[in-house]
Amino acid sequence: MNFESSTITVHAPATVANVVCGFDCLGFALEEPFDEIRISFSNEPGIRIRHNDEFGLPEDPEKNVVGTVLKSMIRATGFERGLEVEITKNIKPGSGVGSSAACAAGAAVAANRLLGNPFTKEQLVEFARDGELTACGSRIADNVSACIFGGITLVRATEPIADVVALEFPELFATVIHPQIEIRTEDARAVLPREVPLPTAIRQWGNVGALVAGLARGDYDLIGRALEDHVAEPYRKTLIPGFDELKRASMDAGALGGGISGSGPSVFMLSGSIEDANRIADAMRTVYSATSIDFNIYVSGVNRRGVTFVE
Amino acid sequence: MNFESSTITVHAPATVANVVCGFDCLGFALEEPFDEIRISFSNEPGIRIRHNDEFGLPEDPEKNVVGTVLKSMIRATGFERGLEVEITKNIKPGSGVGSSAACAAGAAVAANRLLGNPFTKEQLVEFARDGELTACGSRIADNVSACIFGGITLVRATEPIADVVALEFPELFATVIHPQIEIRTEDARAVLPREVPLPTAIRQWGNVGALVAGLARGDYDLIGRALEDHVAEPYRKTLIPGFDELKRASMDAGALGGGISGSGPSVFMLSGSIEDANRIADAMRTVYSATSIDFNIYVSGVNRRGVTFVE
Numbered sequence: 001m002n003f004e005s006s007t008i009t010v011h012a013p014a015t016v017a018n019v020v021c022g023f024d025c026l027g028f029a030l031e032e033p034f035d036e037i038r039i040s041f042s043n044e045p046g047i048r049i050r051h052n053d054e055f056g057l058p059e060d061p062e063k064n065v066v067g068t069v070l071k072s073m074i075r076a077t078g079f080e081r082g083l084e085v086e087i088t089k090n091i092k093p094g095s096g097v098g099s100s101a102a103c104a105a106g107a108a109v110a111a112n113r114l115l116g117n118p119f120t121k122e123q124l125v126e127f128a129r130d131g132e133l134t135a136c137g138s139r140i141a142d143n144v145s146a147c148i149f150g151g152i153t154l155v156r157a158t159e160p161i162a163d164v165v166a167l168e169f170p171e172l173f174a175t176v177i178h179p180q181i182e183i184r185t186e187d188a189r190a191v192l193p194r195e196v197p198l199p200t201a202i203r204q205w206g207n208v209g210a211l212v213a214g215l216a217r218g219d220y221d222l223i224g225r226a227l228e229d230h231v232a233e234p235y236r237k238t239l240i241p242g243f244d245e246l247k248r249a250s251m252d253a254g255a256l257g258g259g260i261s262g263s264g265p266s267v268f269m270l271s272g273s274i275e276d277a278n279r280i281a282d283a284m285r286t287v288y289s290a291t292s293i294d295f296n297i298y299v300s301g302v303n304r305r306g307v308t309f310v311e
Numbered sequence: 312m313n314f315e316s317s318t319i320t321v322h323a324p325a326t327v328a329n330v331v332c333g334f335d336c337l338g339f340a341l342e343e344p345f346d347e348i349r350i351s352f353s354n355e356p357g358i359r360i361r362h363n364d365e366f367g368l369p370e371d372p373e374k375n376v377v378g379t380v381l382k383s384m385i386r387a388t389g390f391e392r393g394l395e396v397e398i399t400k401n402i403k404p405g406s407g408v409g410s411s412a413a414c415a416a417g418a419a420v421a422a423n424r425l426l427g428n429p430f431t432k433e434q435l436v437e438f439a440r441d442g443e444l445t446a447c448g449s450r451i452a453d454n455v456s457a458c459i460f461g462g463i464t465l466v467r468a469t470e471p472i473a474d475v476v477a478l479e480f481p482e483l484f485a486t487v488i489h490p491q492i493e494i495r496t497e498d499a500r501a502v503l504p505r506e507v508p509l510p511t512a513i514r515q516w517g518n519v520g521a522l523v524a525g526l527a528r529g530d531y532d533l534i535g536r537a538l539e540d541h542v543a544e545p546y547r548k549t550l551i552p553g554f555d556e557l558k559r560a561s562m563d564a565g566a567l568g569g570g571i572s573g574s575g576p577s578v579f580m581l582s583g584s585i586e587d588a589n590r591i592a593d594a595m596r597t598v599y600s601a602t603s604i605d606f607n608i609y610v611s612g613v614n615r616r617g618v619t620f621v622e
Binding site: 021022023024025026154155156157163165167168192193194195196197198201202203204205206207208209210211212213214216217222225226231 | 332333334335336337465466467468474476478479503504505506507508509512513514515516517518519520521522523524525527528533536537542
């Protein structure tokens, strides 16, 4: 193996998964917030992880997302040197914008460079999925795919391995509000029906197809019409105070459409210009200022690069 | 109104609907077979329909697909002159390649030209859907959309009106086998489950999204991977003798993928070259020659024009 450098630092962005009609298959990367992950060779064997943040995540490699990813990669390469990891998280765990995915994807991309780039992006997605398993009990592929590939990604299927399609898309901006409430993953899952009535399912895949076509040709009207979700949103929105008001105010402010980010509590809206995105942020702020819930709002272009290296 | 001519003749092609993962939303037009429909002004009021074929379809405008379409268009325009219709069907009713849709779409396009082009393609789809209601009791949009727009069309949604997206796609060929058996529409509907397990539905819309992306970028490998259907094919294929053998032999002969056309009994396979399409036809012929069932096989490019005018 050809080791390019003894320390690699990356920025791994937040991601939005479950993009409206694209439940469990469509995701995209944000410009911010992002986590910073630094991985270095160490003379001591094994993996040591240190968190430079206040989120209280476990530093034990057996329990840490990054530890899981690195162990999978080490197993695949037979690599024997020790690794030192420093994580500065800015993406709050449990916010619904791919906090664990950023760590998993960032670690996979950084370690790959450190090891001399033995893996393809598709393979890095598989390693990062192992991190998601540690974080949430399931090898979810959509956040890590968007984080590694950047842009808007569609995970066609996940078995046996994730088949990731990086989609064509026009200039797009996202406005994301993170209400400071906790939604337990179990609750977000429990409210979803296990079966979808056939007409609802047909409507959903008609929308996914139209959304992909609309993105490819930069047809904002079609994108907007296709951004509807009859499968998850009607159930999960009950877990997010003020969801309908947020959406209505955002649409009035020029949003193409949007919905719940991941399994919430963050809510995102897409728009075609930074002006619209900022106007949507103002509208969201007005809605949430009338509640007693703390919140953060992010305005960001859709990030075409995904995980980036910091020199 | 500005009447361009007193007689309009069109060729309205067969179409394939329920394109694998795109159940109830994706369709495409074939080069052949096609129906010929001629519509002329008449000095006698009302609609008179004559069939120049052996299929025994009703000529009473109240019961004929073309009659329904023309009556809807007349109602919308307030047009008062009589119309004379001559239909030469080549698409056998009940074959599963949009026989009624060809009549409905052809009549809508021909009458629109005769009336001085007052309607958009989207409006013609709505009139043609009225014909589908007469033919099969449901305002199905996917065959008539593909017939009117040509190429590969995605019907995003049908209520209140059909939102039709004409997709980008690379050179594609279809091989269609029509086994001479009858599948009753009621039976084709009855075998379908009314609900789809959520993981199956997710897989299906992942495939639809990937198929649209693969078509747009001309990625035949991705198109092939996306051509899988876990919703209708597992149930409906039981109504088509030898379906699995047809499919296996076609894939071995170079098909990208394929499945049941409409609700059957026709089976279609897509490929990237006329050589593959012909090889698939040979493979299908071999499979079906071993049965006692009569059959026809068509090899055709995907028709980018839809209904065409005959001068």
